[in-house]
Amino acid sequence: MAPDTPVIVGIGESIDRPFAIASAKEPLTLMAEAVRAADADAGVGLLGQVDALDVVSIVSWRYADVAASLCAELDIAPRTRAFHEVGGESPIGLLHEAALRIARGESKVALVCGAEAQHSAARAKREGEMPPWTPFARDAPSPLRGADIVHPLALRHGLSTPTQVYPLFEMASAAAWGQSPEEARAESGTLWARYAKAAAENPRTWMRKAPTAHEIVTPSEANRLIAWPYTKLMVANPAVNQGAAVIVTSLEVARAAGIPDQRMIHILGGAAASEPRDFLARDGFAGSPAQDAVLAAASALAPGGFDALELYSCFPCVPKMARRSLGLGPDVEPSVTGGLTFFGGPLSNYMLHAACAMVRVLRGGGTGLLYGQGEFVTKHHALVLSREPGVPIAPGYSVQAAADARRGPVPELVEPEPxxxxxxxxxxxxxxxxxxxxxxxxxxxxxxxxxxxxxxxxxxxxxxxxxxxxxxxxxxxxxxxxxxxxxxx
Known part of the structure; x- marks a missing residue:
């Protein structure tokens, strides 16, 4: 193995369930706690050697320069630091980029972290109480919203949030697979119950109870319909207070620090591609050519298959499409984390928690797939991790050309006329x-x-x-x- 082989050596997570707003922890605090936990997990005090910091988008609270604030809190001075845009796939991309910088010799110890405190922020707004956090930076750019990127025609018809748009993919894909509505709902319930079970077994989860498949898909007073056919228990839950951090370094640095090989998880590589940002400018809603291309490329890195999976789970249609792209059957175990409904959906940062969960599993052996996606089935990124080393990580990961080649003609979009x-x-x-x-x-x-x-x-x-x-x-x-x-x- 080359000395600059990228490996994950430290993972950390944090969670906060405050009784009162006055005691609630802000995202910056949750992030710092997760970073210190990751440094403790590495066990050799690498935090002071961090030379590259990437912070996943934070939506629940706005900071003037959260990366600088985190550096001050942790007393670190990385050469580069950056705060990134919203995107469910972004943690996977940031880990991939960190690995590539290490492989090129541009970085020695990289830190990727993020946190949200949407549960406390929303509660504070409801109660009219300002939490005792870093002052809200009103002049900082606001995070990108669905309404900022959808077509005006979609906006006029009320299709601007994920809960309103993903059901279109649900119906179109299930119909294309020849399912009846009952069969499609049953598949969603069974799949979501597996996420719920994984969450119930994860001590870092937000929702500790694992509802049954029937409870998940059946509307009730406690499980209201959001957008057909999705109930509350079938959609992501962003109202959580959670943080996560991952430390990536080189094999040379890890061994010099005394980290045992069995604690290192190798980043074998991955792939990324995107669909047109406007979901109405797609060739259809029954699948995603970008998802297909990304998962095909990731599968090629693991010819023996995957021992563990994390299929992004904001809404059931995404992992249902993904498991078919991977050629897997309905008995798939889709998550090592618990899903954005049950483990919790800290907005863009869920897949960083998934990376932590995957590392814990793979330290026992095997190869795992992390697959994330963002916006409206738009941005896709997959990363392959393994307890055992593989071939050197490829210098690039875009499979956009392969995705575009799979795409059919896009229909013209017109105003509705009688x-x-x-x-x-x-x-x-x-x-x-x-x-x-x-x-x-x-x-x-x-x-x-x-x-x-x-x-x-x-x-x-x-x-x-x-x-x-x-x-x-x-x-x-x-x-x-x-x-x-x-x-x-």
Whole structure:
């Protein structure tokens, strides 16, 4: 093995369940705690040698320069430090970049960390109490939101958040796989119950109870519908206070420090690719060419298969698509962490917690896959870790060309006009009291263009068709009226 082979040597996590806002820990504190835990896990005091710091996006609190504040808190002075953009895949990309810098000899000890305190921040806002944290930096750039990147047509129809958009992929993919709504919901429940079980066995989890598959998919007073077919227990839970950190170094530095080989986890490499940022500019909603290309490239790094998986789990459609991309059966064990619903979904930082969980598993042996994605099934990054070394890490990881080659023609996007249109996908959005807000349908015109229309809450017949048990309405022909509303013929 080359002396500059990148290895993970330290992992750390933090969690905070305060009784009062006055005692709540801010993201900076949670992050510092996780970093110190990672340094203790490495066991040789590497923190003072950190020469590169990457901080995952923080949404729950805004800092003027959180990387500088963390350096001051930890008394470290890395040559480079950076705070990064929002993205569920970003921790995987940051770990990959840290490994490549080490392999090129540009860095010796790299630190990747992040934290969120959305649970306490939201509670403080509800109670009208300012937490005793670092002053909120109102002049700092605000994090990117879904409404900032979706098409104006989607925004007008209420499709601007993940909970409103991912159900479109759920319906389209399940229909393409030939499933009935009942079969698709059963698969989601079974898969999500496995995430819940992994979370219940993880002492660092946010939700300690593991609900059953039936409880997860069945609407109830405590499990309201969010957007058809997703209930509260089927979507990511960002209202958590959690932090995580990972230390990456070279084999040479690790051995010189006295870290045993069996404590090191090798970063074998990975792949990344993206879809068009506007989800309405995709060739379809039944899959993701970028996801397919990324997971194919990652699988090539592990010809013997994976002993452990972490399939990103903001909504059920993502790991359901991913396990098919990987050629895995319905008995897949999708997580070593517990998922964004049950372990907790600290916004962009979940996959850093997943990296910590994967390292703990792989120290016992084997090869693991970390797969994260961001925005609206848009950005995909996979990383392969192993207890055993492999071939030297490749200098690049983009498989964008392979993703683009898999993509079909993208339909023209047009404003809805009265006339016939075929349903491509759909969802129903619900209010907090469980009543229907409206239905939203993605349609194809007779000319093949794509458009959007609504289904009003009083059109119970069409809403029942969208949420029916018999079959998905994908491919159903209907009519757009002069108010931009769609109903079947």
């Amino acid at each position: 006339g016939p249109a075929t349903l491509e996908s759909a969802t129903v959005l619900y209010q907090r009291d469980g009543s229907v807000d409206r239905g939203v349908v993605v349609l194809r015109t007779l000319e093949g263009a794509r458009t959007l229309a609504t289904v009003p809450s009083e059109d119970s017949e069409t809403l029942a068709l969208i949420t029916g048990e018999a079959r998905f309405p994908v491919g159903l022909i209907g009519t757009i009226n002069d108010q931009g509303q769609w109903s079947p013929q």
